Amino acid sequence: MIKQLYYGVLAGLHQRQGIRQLRLLEKKLYSMHARFAVPFAYRGNGFFKSIEPRQNSVEIEELYKIICDLSPSIILEIGTARGGTLYLWTQAATVDAVIVSVDLPGGEFGGAYPLCRVPFYKSFAKQGQQIHLLRKDSHDVQTIKEVGGLFGNRPVDFAFIDGDHTYEGVKADFLNYGNLVRPGGIIAFHDILPTSEFPDIQVFRFWQEIKDKFNTKELIGPGGSGKKVGIGLIFVV
Numbered sequence: 001m002i003k004q005l006y007y008g009v010l011a012g013l014h015q016r017q018g019i020r021q022l023r024l025l026e027k028k029l030y031s032m033h034a035r036f037a038v039p040f041a042y043r044g045n046g047f048f049k050s051i052e053p054r055q056n057s058v059e060i061e062e063l064y065k066i067i068c069d070l071s072p073s074i075i076l077e078i079g080t081a082r083g084g085t086l087y088l089w090t091q092a093a094t095v096d097a098v099i100v101s102v103d104l105p106g107g108e109f110g111g112a113y114p115l116c117r118v119p120f121y122k123s124f125a126k127q128g129q130q131i132h133l134l135r136k137d138s139h140d141v142q143t144i145k146e147v148g149g150l151f152g153n154r155p156v157d158f159a160f161i162d163g164d165h166t167y168e169g170v171k172a173d174f175l176n177y178g179n180l181v182r183p184g185g186i187i188a189f190h191d192i193l194p195t196s197e198f199p200d201i202q203v204f205r206f207w208q209e210i211k212d213k214f215n216t217k218e219l220i221g222p223g224g225s226g227k228k229v230g231i232g233l234i235f236v237v
């Protein structure tokens with residue numbers, strides 16, 4: 001009953017309030033670089049409470065600057081969660097960008113997002129941009145095909161791999177999607193540092209295996225910047 005009332009009445013109201021707040025923040029924080037602050041400053045209600053990136057702020061700010069310089073038109077994100085990084089990619093991308101973000105409902109390492117947030121996430125798009133949200137398992141063969149179809153065989157400029165953090169999971173995402181990224185493009189992996197707190201997070205094992213085989217860079221937050229998790233970049237040649 002309470003759930004029905006929420007979806008019937010309040011969810012729509014909270015969504016409209018959320019979109020209005022985003023547009024106000026975007027007016028105040030107008031430049032591309034200032035827009036980095038928007039998902040951290042945003043405060044909403046109910047299911048639209050937060051879009052804060054699940055990231056170390058120094059690491060993700062550095063990545064955001066790199067992606068702004070890349071100015072990508074085709075972006076793939078695995079791991080949408082609260083939409084924080086998705087928002088940042090819309091700001092760094094060109095005005096005609098196609099952005100696909102995949103997240104498994106009930107997925108581990110963050111837990112996806114409720115269906116009512118779909119139109120809210122789509123409202124992140126600037127005029128002319130397209131956002132496609134796939135609420136699916138990134139490892140599924142059908143998902144891989146669908147992602148390729150949405151890009152219409154155009155090569156990917158930037159891929160952010162931040163979904164299944166197990167060794168097998170991150171490796172599968174790299175093998176399934178890494179080859180879509182064009183020379184000159186960037187593949188980024190989240191959580192490349194080992195953590196004793198969450199033993200299932202094994203991205204570091206995969207990163208250690210591959211980092212010397214490519215042109216890579218590590219973004220690691222300084223002490224005092226909160227929990228450092230590390231972002232690993234491959235500059236595709």
Ligand SMILES: C[S@@+](CC[C@H](N)C(=O)[O-])C[C@H]1O[C@@H](n2cnc3c(N)ncnc32)[C@H](O)[C@@H]1O
Pocket residue numbers: 052053054055078079080081082083084085086102103104105106107108109110111112113136137138139162163164165
């Ligand atoms: C750390 S969160 C992503 C955070 C987000 N990129 C941000 O910083 O704003 C990881 C997300 O990956 C999703 N996930 C886990 N396994 C997945 C899979 N096999 N396919 C797609 N998404 C998956 C989870 O549901 C979770 O929402």
